[in-house]
Amino acid sequence: MTTETNSVLNTVKEAFAPVTEAFTKLQNLEVPEAAREFVKKQAETAKVRAADMHAGSEKVTAAIETAVAGSVSEAAKISRTIQQAFYQDAEAFFAGIDKLASAKSLSEAAQIQSDMVRARGEVFVSRAKATTEYLGKLVADSAKTAQDNFSKVYSKTA
Numbered sequence: 001m002t003t004e005t006n007s008v009l010n011t012v013k014e015a016f017a018p019v020t021e022a023f024t025k026l027q028n029l030e031v032p033e034a035a036r037e038f039v040k041k042q043a044e045t046a047k048v049r050a051a052d053m054h055a056g057s058e059k060v061t062a063a064i065e066t067a068v069a070g071s072v073s074e075a076a077k078i079s080r081t082i083q084q085a086f087y088q089d090a091e092a093f094f095a096g097i098d099k100l101a102s103a104k105s106l107s108e109a110a111q112i113q114s115d116m117v118r119a120r121g122e123v124f125v126s127r128a129k130a131t132t133e134y135l136g137k138l139v140a141d142s143a144k145t146a147q148d149n150f151s152k153v154y155s156k157t158a
Contacts, residue, residue, distance in 0.1 A: 092123070
């Protein structure tokens with residue numbers, strides 16, 4: 001039985017001898033200088049590109065931070081303006097109620113009411129005009145900021 005086992009083992013060794021020999025030679029194989037230089041050059045190029053990509057991503061992040069910070073500031077300004085408008089409207093309403101309560105006749109009350117409606121209409125038109133101008137300026141400024149930020153980010157890659 002051991003002779004048979006040895007015979008099978010020898011047959012397997014002989015069958016795999018070329019593979020074993022090739023693997024042994026492969027371990028001692030020298031890599032040509034040109035191949036090593038090529039790999040070094042490619043690694044250096046990849047390193048530079050990774051650094052450029054990192055710098056570009058930093059610029060994009062800075063541009064986003066600038067845009068978001070500006071947006072938060074503008075949102076706060078808009079919120080304050082809206083709150084102020086609500087307060088002014090409430091003051092005008094209560095002042096109008098006070099005037100109406102002091103009217104001595106129905107015609108005087110009608111005149112006070114007419115004046116209040118006209119004044120509120122003028123305020124509404126004034127606010128609509130100011131809002132339109134503000135939004136137009138905000139859009140123009142935002143577009144300019146975005147254009148400036150993207151030109152900063154992509155100027156090196158272009």
